[in-house]
Amino acid sequence: MSTSKFLLILMCAMFTVTLISRAFPFEYVAIGQGTEVARPRGSGLPRKPEYRVLMTDLFFPIASSKWRLEEIYSFMDEYYTDIIVDRFMGPTFHPPTYEKIEQRFMLSERYDILIFDPQYNFLDVHNRDFNGTAFNGAVKASYLLRRKEFRSETIDFGKYDLCYHIFLMLQGRFSWLPIPLHNQWIHLYPGGGLASVSQIDAIPSEFGLVINLPAIWEYVQRKQFSHRVAFALGGPFLQRDSVAITKQMKRPNEKIGICFTQSSDDPNKGSAYFEAAMRNFSLSPLQNRTIFYQVGNAPINAEGLDVVRLNHMSQADLDAFYREHVDIYVNTENGRNFNGFPLGIEALLQGAVGITTDPLNAHPYWNLTEDEIIIIPTFEEGVPHIVQALKKLTLNLDLLHSMSLKSQKKFHHILSFANHQAVVFEILEQNMNPWNNRSSGFEKDG
Numbered sequence: 001m002s003t004s005k006f007l008l009i010l011m012c013a014m015f016t017v018t019l020i021s022r023a024f025p026f027e028y029v030a031i032g033q034g035t036e037v038a039r040p041r042g043s044g045l046p047r048k049p050e051y052r053v054l055m056t057d058l059f060f061p062i063a064s065s066k067w068r069l070e071e072i073y074s075f076m077d078e079y080y081t082d083i084i085v086d087r088f089m090g091p092t093f094h095p096p097t098y099e100k101i102e103q104r105f106m107l108s109e110r111y112d113i114l115i116f117d118p119q120y121n122f123l124d125v126h127n128r129d130f131n132g133t134a135f136n137g138a139v140k141a142s143y144l145l146r147r148k149e150f151r152s153e154t155i156d157f158g159k160y161d162l163c164y165h166i167f168l169m170l171q172g173r174f175s176w177l178p179i180p181l182h183n184q185w186i187h188l189y190p191g192g193g194l195a196s197v198s199q200i201d202a203i204p205s206e207f208g209l210v211i212n213l214p215a216i217w218e219y220v221q222r223k224q225f226s227h228r229v230a231f232a233l234g235g236p237f238l239q240r241d242s243v244a245i246t247k248q249m250k251r252p253n254e255k256i257g258i259c260f261t262q263s264s265d266d267p268n269k270g271s272a273y274f275e276a277a278m279r280n281f282s283l284s285p286l287q288n289r290t291i292f293y294q295v296g297n298a299p300i301n302a303e304g305l306d307v308v309r310l311n312h313m314s315q316a317d318l319d320a321f322y323r324e325h326v327d328i329y330v331n332t333e334n335g336r337n338f339n340g341f342p343l344g345i346e347a348l349l350q351g352a353v354g355i356t357t358d359p360l361n362a363h364p365y366w367n368l369t370e371d372e373i374i375i376i377p378t379f380e381e382g383v384p385h386i387v388q389a390l391k392k393l394t395l396n397l398d399l400l401h402s403m404s405l406k407s408q409k410k411f412h413h414i415l416s417f418a419n420h421q422a423v424v425f426e427i428l429e430q431n432m433n434p435w436n437n438r439s440s441g442f443e444k445d446g
Contacts, residue, residue, distance in 0.1 A: 051079040051432055054160040054179070056170040058192070060085055060145070061107060063100035063314035064263075066346045067189070068166065071236040073105060074421045075164065080147055082160075086173045087142040091119050098126055100314050112151055114144040140176060161432040167192025168199065171207070181206035185428065188216050189235070190338045197338075203227070208431060210424055213340055214365040230427040232420040233365060234411075235340060237349060244412045245323060247351040249401040255291045256394055259326040259352070261344060262298035263312060269343075270332030270357070271298035273379065277330070277386035278305055284387075286394045293326065315346075322350035327400060328393060330386060334378045335359025341366075342373070348411050353403045355389050357382060366414060372407045 053075055059065075060072060060083050075081040087093070102108055113123050115132040116139045123143060124132045130151065132143070138155060153159075157177050163184040165171045171186050172193070185208035188194055197219040203209070208228040211217050212235045220229060250256060260274040278292055282305060292307045294300055295318070302309065313321065322329070329347035331354065333339055341362035348354050355374045363375055376385040393400045413419065 046077060046079050048079055052160050053079045053081045054157065054163045055081055055083045056165045056174050057083055057085050058087060059094050061096055061098045061101055062094055063097040066315045067235040067237055069315055070239065074236060074239060078425055082147060083145045085142045096123065110147060111145045112148055114146055117142045162428060169193025185210055190340050195338050214362050215360045230424045232423045234415045234420060236421050237345065237415045238417055240417045244408050246408060247404050250397045255289060256328065257291055257293060257326045258328045259293040259295065259347065260330050261295040263296045265297055265299050267299065268334050268336040270334050271300050273332040273383055274330055275300045276383045280383060280387045281390050284391060286391055289394055319346060319350060322347040322352055326352045328353050328355060331356040332382060333357055348407055351404045351408045353393060353400060353407055355386055371403055372410050
């Protein structure tokens with residue numbers, strides 16, 4: 001056969017495949033034991049399609065909160081994952097920002113939105129050839145993002161191998177789910193209903209617990225609870241393909257960016273101490289070599305201060321801002337609230353040097369050294385330590401760059417997919433059976 005004839009046949013075959021793909025947008029894929037599902041062409045299967053997971057959340061789809069976005073993304077990439085949302089605080093509180101994450105999460109290609117609460121019928125515009133409003137009133141929740149492969153099945157929560165609650169409070173909000181307690185796990189992340197470790201006492205022992213914070217881990221160990229536990233330090237901040245983009249060393253004529261971020265007006269995040277440190281530092285001639293940023297709506301009185309104030313932004317934009325503009329990140333929380341460590345880890349992953357309080361004394365677990373992070377006292381006594389650290393880093397650009405490289409390397413190692421999500425997934429899979437072996441058990445409300 002001549003080369004020209006072969007190329008002609010090849011082109012005709014490719015054209016035929018294209019026509020078939022357009023005429024039949026779904027393809028049937030075997031996922032084990034004689035079971036097939038219809039998946040949208042080109043959307044890709046999860047890595048382990050034999051498992052089905054139901055995640056519960058308060059806000060998704062929303063473009064902020066890095067740990068939430070990365071945790072949900074990792075589950076979607078690993079398993080057939082659906083997300084059921086209970087926005088009991090209403091549609092205007094942290095409203096959905098579907099468009100800002102649609103491309104990365106491939107939401108339109110992979111998911112239908114089953115809308116239970118009519119307040120969220122506006123989300124139906126994102127459905128393709130699917131009427132999500134037909135499910136109004138079917139379930140005691142706001143809506144469900146369900147993989148398109150399962151479009152033809154009736155609502156059946158009994159088919160999931162595992163239910164994963166992103167917050168403690170969601171276990172209560174979704175207590176009606178007909179999923180055995182031993183197939184449910186709770187991510188005990190500070191906030192979201194977990195204000196004190198003593199609340200763990202009331203969690204039935206059948207639940208599995210995912211723990212990131214040393215203080216919670218120590219409490220569970222001390223109390224000798226019988227829960228199954230997955231402990232992975234830090235949080236789900238990185239994916240398999242995440243890489244550290246290192247900062248270039250500052251030139252003497254370049255200003256050093258110093259940032260404080262706060263998404264609420266809670267004074268316990270320590271904005272007053274950051275303001276005091278800025279005012280103190282502004283008296284130094286070194287102020288001309290720095291630029292202060294304040295992101296969010298912290299109650300800071302910037303009168304008389306040279307501060308660039310920025311509104312809330314999507315996590316993708318915030319990561320880019322940290323990477324391009326922030327050299328030093330300051331966290332001054334006072335410890336009166338139960339929080340993770342260190343707050344502002346998103347900035348440190350982008351190469352910023354951290355100056356932070358540590359009310360729960362978590363840093364020894366991270367094996368952090370003084371050339372990787374600067375730990376300061378809480379409350380007013382921390383202010384002179386902040387100022388001293390800012391002067392030290394501003395005067396010594398070699399030290400600033402060295403700390404940036406060492407800190408970023410350490411946090412990327414500890415929070416790597418292999419050291420975090422892979423550990424959690426391995427433990428979860430020890431407690432799951434392939435979804436097509438599960439029996440159904442859900443009856444529609446009403």
